[in-house]
Amino acid sequence: MGGHSDETLTLTLNIWRQSGPDTAGEFETHSREASPAMSFLEMLDVVNENLQREGREPFAFDHDCREGICGMCSLVINGKPHGPESETTTCQLHMRSFNDGDVIWIEPFRAKAFPVLRDLIIDRSPLDRIIQAGGYVSVNTGAPQDANALPIPKQNADLAMDAAACIGCGACVAACPNAAAMLFTAAKVSQLALLPQGAPERESRALGMVEQMEAEGFGHCTNHYECMAACPKGISTDNIARMNREYLRASILSR
Amino acid sequence: MNAPPTLDSKVPSGILSDAWTNHKFALPLINPANRRKFKIAVVGTGLAGASAAATLAEMGYEVQSFCIQDSPRRAHSIAAQGGINAAKNYKGDGDSVHRLFYDTVKGGDYRAREHNVHRLAEVSVNIIDQCVAQGVPFAREYGGLLDNRSFGGAQVSRTFYARGQTGQQLLLGAYSALMRQVSAGRVEVRTRCEMVDVVTLDGIARGIITRDLETGAFERHSADAVLLCTGGYSNAFYLSTNAKTCNVTAAWRAHKRGAFFANPCYTQIHPTCIPVSGEYQSKLTLMSESLRNDGRVWVPKTKGDQRPPALIPENERDYYLERRYPSFGNLVPRDVASRNAKAVCDEGRGVGSTGLSVYLDFADAISRDGRATIESRYGNLFQMYERITGEDPYAQPMRIFPAVHYTMGGLWVDYNLESTLPGLFVLGEANFSDHGSNRLGASALMQGLADGYYVVPATVTAHLAGRKLERIDTSHEAFAEAESASRARFDKLLNINGSRTVDQMHRALGQLNWDHCGMARTKEGLEQALKQVVQLREEFWNDVRVLGDGRSLNQALEHAGRVADFMEFSELMMKDALTREESCGGHFREEYQTAEGEAKRDDADFCHVAAWEYRGRDQQHQRHTEALSFENVQLTTRSYK
Numbered sequence: 078m079g080g081h082s083d084e085t086l087t088l089t090l091n092i093w094r095q096s097g098p099d100t101a102g103e104f105e106t107h108s109r110e111a112s113p114a115m116s117f118l119e120m121l122d123v124v125n126e127n128l129q130r131e132g133r134e135p136f137a138f139d140h141d142c143r144e145g146i147c148g149m150c151s152l153v154i155n156g157k158p159h160g161p162e163s164e165t166t167t168c169q170l171h172m173r174s175f176n177d178g179d180v181i182w183i184e185p186f187r188a189k190a191f192p193v194l195r196d197l198i199i200d201r202s203p204l205d206r207i208i209q210a211g212g213y214v215s216v217n218t219g220a221p222q223d224a225n226a227l228p229i230p231k232q233n234a235d236l237a238m239d240a241a242a243c244i245g246c247g248a249c250v251a252a253c254p255n256a257a258a259m260l261f262t263a264a265k266v267s268q269l270a271l272l273p274q275g276a277p278e279r280e281s282r283a284l285g286m287v288e289q290m291e292a293e294g295f296g297h298c299t300n301h302y303e304c305m306a307a308c309p310k311g312i313s314t315d316n317i318a319r320m321n322r323e324y325l326r327a328s329i330l331s332r
Numbered sequence: 333m334n335a336p337p338t339l340d341s342k343v344p345s346g347i348l349s350d351a352w353t354n355h356k357f358a359l360p361l362i363n364p365a366n367r368r369k370f371k372i373a374v375v376g377t378g379l380a381g382a383s384a385a386a387t388l389a390e391m392g393y394e395v396q397s398f399c400i401q402d403s404p405r406r407a408h409s410i411a412a413q414g415g416i417n418a419a420k421n422y423k424g425d426g427d428s429v430h431r432l433f434y435d436t437v438k439g440g441d442y443r444a445r446e447h448n449v450h451r452l453a454e455v456s457v458n459i460i461d462q463c464v465a466q467g468v469p470f471a472r473e474y475g476g477l478l479d480n481r482s483f484g485g486a487q488v489s490r491t492f493y494a495r496g497q498t499g500q501q502l503l504l505g506a507y508s509a510l511m512r513q514v515s516a517g518r519v520e521v522r523t524r525c526e527m528v529d530v531v532t533l534d535g536i537a538r539g540i541i542t543r544d545l546e547t548g549a550f551e552r553h554s555a556d557a558v559l560l561c562t563g564g565y566s567n568a569f570y571l572s573t574n575a576k577t578c579n580v581t582a583a584w585r586a587h588k589r590g591a592f593f594a595n596p597c598y599t600q601i602h603p604t605c606i607p608v609s610g611e612y613q614s615k616l617t618l619m620s621e622s623l624r625n626d627g628r629v630w631v632p633k634t635k636g637d638q639r640p641p642a643l644i645p646e647n648e649r650d651y652y653l654e655r656r657y658p659s660f661g662n663l664v665p666r667d668v669a670s671r672n673a674k675a676v677c678d679e680g681r682g683v684g685s686t687g688l689s690v691y692l693d694f695a696d697a698i699s700r701d702g703r704a705t706i707e708s709r710y711g712n713l714f715q716m717y718e719r720i721t722g723e724d725p726y727a728q729p730m731r732i733f734p735a736v737h738y739t740m741g742g743l744w745v746d747y748n749l750e751s752t753l754p755g756l757f758v759l760g761e762a763n764f765s766d767h768g769s770n771r772l773g774a775s776a777l778m779q780g781l782a783d784g785y786y787v788v789p790a791t792v793t794a795h796l797a798g799r800k801l802e803r804i805d806t807s808h809e810a811f812a813e814a815e816s817a818s819r820a821r822f823d824k825l826l827n828i829n830g831s832r833t834v835d836q837m838h839r840a841l842g843q844l845n846w847d848h849c850g851m852a853r854t855k856e857g858l859e860q861a862l863k864q865v866v867q868l869r870e871e872f873w874n875d876v877r878v879l880g881d882g883r884s885l886n887q888a889l890e891h892a893g894r895v896a897d898f899m900e901f902s903e904l905m906m907k908d909a910l911t912r913e914e915s916c917g918g919h920f921r922e923e924y925q926t927a928e929g930e931a932k933r934d935d936a937d938f939c940h941v942a943a944w945e946y947r948g949r950d951q952q953h954q955r956h957t958e959a960l961s962f963e964n965v966q967l968t969t970r971s972y973k
């Protein structure tokens with residue numbers, strides 16, 4: 078961990094620059110000072126402010142809520158999606174996690190299914206299409222039964238919530254040597270498999286979402302568990318095991 | 333020029349509790365087979381937008397949905413932590429639709445429309461049923477039934493929650509319903525796509541102009557109804573708890589096309605945010621006010637007491653909320669809690685290196701209930717606090733300070749949620765309708781979903797079936813005019829080539845708003861700020877520097893467009909604050925307070941909605957009023973003593 082808050086860090090930043098999806102990119106090196114109390118993205122804001130004052134274009138990077146919940150921020154920092162701290166999104170990462178003199182490599186999430194749009198921004202629309210393939214309960218807005226007419230054991234509700242905490246950032250894909258989207262897909266399959274509301278569409282959901290995942294060009298799971306290590310919400314690979322059971326069950330039962 | 337629209341609230345007559353049912357019966361219906369002939373543009377995919385788009389598509393309308401993020405799941409509703417209110421009375425502690433209605437009207441300091449609020453309380457129970465049916469994993473008790481907590485000063489437990497991520501879970505529920513409709517081919521979702529204008533024809537909203545944020549392309553979209561679900565304008569203050577891209581652009585563009593803007597001075601300053609740490613600060617982080625259920629707020633009794641909190645003995649601490657408000661204590665509503673924090677800091681009793689924070693102390697709760705219990709209630713919030721500040725809130729009190737969080741003002745809408753621009757409906761935080769001058773905790777999620785799941789799907793027929801809507805093609809002159817105006821505006825921004833960055837200008841605007849139109853406002857300060865904001869706007873259009881081009885992804889250009897609108901909007905917000913010569917809810921004018929420093933309403937002169945009409949570039953806004961009448965709740969002075 079870095080030191081206390083009144084010191085300044087001098088950093089060498091290697092940041093990915095790429096003007097568009099069809100052009101080659103390269104690292105651009107900048108030397109900058111940062112305060113340990115800054116967030117990582119505030120450090121990048123300062124880099125961008127300085128660049129613009131010098132008449133140079135800022136780096137494009139995705140971000141929005143800056144409190145770790147919207148899933149918009151990404152970045153691979155020194156080889157790790159969302160950087161060095163566990164269960165921490167890039168926007169929640171603070172410069173106190175770095176030391177004076179550090180060299181920091183900043184690049185986009187890399188996966189065949191996530192093409193770079195510009196600099197550090199990628200296209201994650203495949204994740205939406207996986208949800209479209211069954212990540213829902215087919216219930217129209219209307220007048221469903223009273224919410225308490227369907228008691229759900231607390232343990233299952235809690236496990237469903239653990240899975241539902243996924244923010245859809247795609248770090249699991251970026252961390253996986255095969256660029257698989259298993260953890261993302263499994264989190265949604267699991268949430269609904271653990272709840273009675275999900276039961277009627279259990280088979281079609283597991284089959285549909287897994288097929289879509291493959292169609293999008295994501296790789297297969299070979300049990301490296303890098304996804305779980307990178308997940309900023311601590312989603313467990315138990316969910317992948319559950320999805321595999323759901324898929325197997327659905328394959329046997331499918332008509 | 334048509335006659336100026338009047339403020340007909342279209343509130344139904346008759347008994348309040350039957351009004352919504354009767355109104356729905358009186359609304360026209362559209363045959364299911366005919367619905368597909370109507371095209372509806374829904375701008376924004378937060379709780380209001382996603383729920384409306386999904387529901388309208390389920391009903392059979394052709395829906396186009398737009399968001400500026402890379403996925404509809406990322407809208408800022410996702411960041412709401414605490415919960416969603418509903419008058420289920422599962423706890424049997426005396427809650428009812430009428431009590432939720434009453435609390436919301438009172439909490440809003442009697443500046444909301446009774447009928448809208450009652451409808452909100454009525455549909456609150458349906459929302460919970462709907463969300464559970466979708467698989468939203470609300471917190472449950474060991475018996476398997478839903479858990480509730482008391483929240484934000486309510487004296488009953490009516491708040492449903494999903495850990496500290498209620499907004500996320502509700503939004504993912506609405507998003508999944510939307511994705512289902514996309515898969516069914518009934519909704520087209522356009523991501524990274526920003527609405528930059530509304531197209532009107534014969535005084536009716538007939539479509540929108542968007543800018544594709546990836547390619548910079550301007551596009552025309554015709555529609556039979558346009559729904560704005562684009563959130564609030566907290567980022568006019570630069571530092572707020574809103575996500576960085578939250579903006580007023582869609583609402584402001586619609587305003588300039590004829591939609592009145594109501595009560596822009598009603599802004600909510602949330603009391604439990606993490607304080608500013610330095611000048612690079614890019615946003616503020618809110619921590620759920622559920623923390624006030626167990627945390628005790630205090631500052632040292634003595635000015636300038638620099639001792640660490642642990643070394644300040646009990647009798648030298650001022651638990652000022654418990655002292656001043658013995659019956660509500662730390663759970664007073666947001667506006668009261670925020671103003672008191674400002675007051676003790678103004679007295680020089682604030683803590684931390686900046687003196688701009690107060691303690692929120694869990695020591696008593698931890699010794700009473702044990703660390704494990706506190707961890708199970710607030711674990712993720714404590715973790716978030718530690719990540720940002722580097723301080724351990726189990727070992728030392730949190731430091732908190734108020735921050736702009738939500739805006740009660742918004743585009744004026746009638747009971748059908750239709751603005752003064754016919755065919756343009758406004759939902760969720762973007763409208764002004766339900767929270768008066770102060771929103772209660774856990775009510776924003778309720779309103780967003782009420783508007784989207786239940787209200788607009790019923791009321792939109794009044795427009796679709798009630799007006800004769802000619803077929804319109806996007807080659808129409810009205811689209812061409814709107815598109816070229818938008819194009820010219822972005823070209824202009826790119827060609828200024830001045831010396832200051834967009835962020836610099838935005839920060840300057842934010843500071844001006846915070847200093848003079850923030851937690852406390854004065855006539856003098858507002859008059860001064862009004863002059864400064866006009867000047868700042870001029871500087872912006874002469875000195876901003878936006879690099880790059882408009883034909884590819886350009887975040888500085890996107891930001892510039894939004895800041896330009898905040899510059900114009902801020903003037904109106906200040907004007908509204910200046911004109912409202914009373915204190916109510918989130919609007920506190922220092923000239924209007926009681927001897928004890930509490931907000932002093934003026935019901936004789938200001939028991940009305942102020943709705944501002946845009947009258948052209950070089951014209952002053954015209955202020956219209958809609959009188960508020962209270963027939964079911966008696967106007968009283970709010971007291972939390």
